[in-house]
Amino acid sequence: SHYSDMEIVLKNLGIHSENKGSSTGSEFFANGETIESFSPTNGKLIAKVQSSSLEDYDQVLEKAKAAFLEFRKVPAPKRGELVRQFGNKLREKKEDLGKLVSYEMGKSLQEGLGEVQEMIDICDFAVGLSRQLQGSTMHSERPGHRMYEQYHPLGIVGIISAFNFPVAVWSWNTALAWICGNVTIWKPSEKAALCGVACQNIIAEVLKENNYPEGISNLLVGSHEIGKKMTSDKNINLVSFTGSTKVGREVSATVANRFGKSILELGGNNAIIISKDADLDMSIIGAVFGAVGTCGQRCTSTRRLIIHEEVYEEVKNRLVKAYGQLKIGDPLNENNHVGPLIDKDSVNQYLASIEKCKNEGGNFIVEGGVLEGENYESGCYVKPCIAEVENSYEVVQHETFAPILYLIKYKTLEEAIALQNDVPQGLSSAIMTNNLKEAEAFLSASGSDCGIANVNIGTSGAEIGGAFGGEKETGGGRESGSDAWKYYMRRQTNTINYTDNLPLAQGIKFDI
Numbered sequence: 001s002h003y004s005d006m007e008i009v010l011k012n013l014g015i016h017s018e019n020k021g022s023s024t025g026s027e028f029f030a031n032g033e034t035i036e037s038f039s040p041t042n043g044k045l046i047a048k049v050q051s052s053s054l055e056d057y058d059q060v061l062e063k064a065k066a067a068f069l070e071f072r073k074v075p076a077p078k079r080g081e082l083v084r085q086f087g088n089k090l091r092e093k094k095e096d097l098g099k100l101v102s103y104e105m106g107k108s109l110q111e112g113l114g115e116v117q118e119m120i121d122i123c124d125f126a127v128g129l130s131r132q133l134q135g136s137t138m139h140s141e142r143p144g145h146r147m148y149e150q151y152h153p154l155g156i157v158g159i160i161s162a163f164n165f166p167v168a169v170w171s172w173n174t175a176l177a178w179i180c181g182n183v184t185i186w187k188p189s190e191k192a193a194l195c196g197v198a199c200q201n202i203i204a205e206v207l208k209e210n211n212y213p214e215g216i217s218n219l220l221v222g223s224h225e226i227g228k229k230m231t232s233d234k235n236i237n238l239v240s241f242t243g244s245t246k247v248g249r250e251v252s253a254t255v256a257n258r259f260g261k262s263i264l265e266l267g268g269n270n271a272i273i274i275s276k277d278a279d280l281d282m283s284i285i286g287a288v289f290g291a292v293g294t295c296g297q298r299c300t301s302t303r304r305l306i307i308h309e310e311v312y313e314e315v316k317n318r319l320v321k322a323y324g325q326l327k328i329g330d331p332l333n334e335n336n337h338v339g340p341l342i343d344k345d346s347v348n349q350y351l352a353s354i355e356k357c358k359n360e361g362g363n364f365i366v367e368g369g370v371l372e373g374e375n376y377e378s379g380c381y382v383k384p385c386i387a388e389v390e391n392s393y394e395v396v397q398h399e400t401f402a403p404i405l406y407l408i409k410y411k412t413l414e415e416a417i418a419l420q421n422d423v424p425q426g427l428s429s430a431i432m433t434n435n436l437k438e439a440e441a442f443l444s445a446s447g448s449d450c451g452i453a454n455v456n457i458g459t460s461g462a463e464i465g466g467a468f469g470g471e472k473e474t475g476g477g478r479e480s481g482s483d484a485w486k487y488y489m490r491r492q493t494n495t496i497n498y499t500d501n502l503p504l505a506q507g508i509k510f511d512i
C-alpha cells in the first residue's frame, strides 16, 4: 500500500508517536493540551503533538529575543549561507516532507512534493537576495552632506499560517526574514501540526551544524489563543498572517492598534474569463485543475468561470465530460486527481454552500455529495461539482474552501471584467484569449483589480519569483519574490555632514 513506508517517512523527519510541538530546536516548551493529528486520507491517527501553553509562549519569546541580539550582527551574505544550507537540507528531505504534507493535509503527492520544491526555490532566491538588500543614495540639498537610506532587520517576525500550504508559506516568510536578519516564531495551523514539527526539526539541525542560537527559528504549536497572543504582543515586530478573511480582519486590527506591521494573505474568490477567442482545450484543463486541484482548497483555486455566450454551451458540455472522468481517492496514489477535504467541518461547509446555492436559484449541472464506502472511510472525500449561477448570489460572493465551481455567462468583455471584479476579494484572476486587445484590456488599469492577473494560464499555481498576494479583502500583503523582502526590514534615512558648518534644511536661519 502507499502507506507502508509512512513509518519510515515519519522516522526520517524526526516524528514520533508523541511529539513536543513547541521548541527552539533542542529546548521544548510544550505544556499545553495534546493535539491528535488524523489523516484526512484514511481517518487514521498519525501522531500526537503536545502544544504550548501561554506560559510556554513567554519562554519561547525570551529565546527569540536573545537570538535576535546575536543574529542581527551577522552579515547578510553569511545569513544567506545559512539559508543556502537549509535549502540543501530540504533537497535531502524533499521526498519525506512531501509525503508527510500529502498524508497530513490530503493534497496529492505531486502537490506535496511541489510545496517542498517551492521551499527550495525560495531558499535559492533568498541566497542571491542576501547580497542585494539595497537602499538608494540621494543628493543632499546642503553642501558637504551625504544622504542615503539603508535597511535594518526588524526583530521578531511572527508567522501564523493556514492548513492548506502547511510548509511552503512558512518558508516563503522564513527564508526572507532570516536573510534580512530577523528571527522567527511560527504558529502553524493546528490542522497540520506535524508538518510544523518536521520543518522545525530540519532547520534546528542546520542551526546546530552552524553553531547558531536555536532561537533564530522557533515553533509554537497551538490554538488560536497562541495566535491571538502573537498579534497583541508588541515584541512581535511583524505578523505575517495567512488564513481566512474573517480571522485576518481581527489580526489586522489588533496589530494596527499597537502600530505593529502585518502582512495579510487572506481569502480569494478567483475567476477565469473564457473569451470566444480562447483556446478551449487549454481553457478546460486550466479551469478543471484550478477548481479541483487540492480539492478546491487553494487560496488561488478557481471558483468562478465567466464564459462568453458564444462558447458557453460548448465549455459547459466539455466541463461536464471532464468532471465525469475525475478519479477521487487517496492522494498518495498518483492515479487519483482529487483527494479529500481537510476535515468534517470543511465537508459540512461544502454541503451548506451547495444547499445555499440551490436555495438562491443555482442550477447544478454536476452534482456534489459526500463519498462513502471502501477507501472513503475518513468521511472527507467529496464530489467536485458545478453550478450555473448569478455572480450576485451571496454564496458566490463568499469563498467556500471546497471544489464548487460557478458558471456565469457574459456578452461583452467590459461586462466580464466588471463581473470578475465584483466580489469582495482580490487575489488571483485570469483571461483565456488569443485576442491581443482583450488580453491588454484585462491587464490595464481598467482591467482586473486583483494582485495576480494572468493571460492564458489559470488562477492557481504562482511562481516564487513574483510578489504574491491580493487586494481588497485578500488583505493587501505581498510575500515571496520581487521586492517583498522590504516588508521584513525597517528603512532608515541617513544624512551625514562632513563640513564644519551646520546648515539647516530649507535654508532656515537659526543664529545664537
Ligand code: NAD
Pocket (backbone or CB within 6 Å): 160, 161, 162, 163, 164, 165, 187, 188, 189, 190, 222, 223, 224, 225, 226, 227, 228, 231, 242, 243, 244, 245, 247, 248, 250, 251, 264, 265, 266, 267, 268, 298, 299, 300, 399, 401, 427, 469, 470, 474
Ligand atoms: P484560518 O483563518 O481558520 O486559520 C489560519 C491560522 O490562524 C491558523 O493557524 C489558526 O490557528 C490561526 N487563528 C485562528 N484564529 C485566530 C485569531 N483570532 N488570532 C490569531 N490567529 C488565529 O484559515 P484556514 O482554514 O487554516 O485556511 C484557509 C484560509 O486561508 C482560506 O480563506 C484561504 O484562502 C486562506 N489562504 C490564503 C492564502 C494567501 O496567500 N492569500 C494562502 C493560503 C490560504
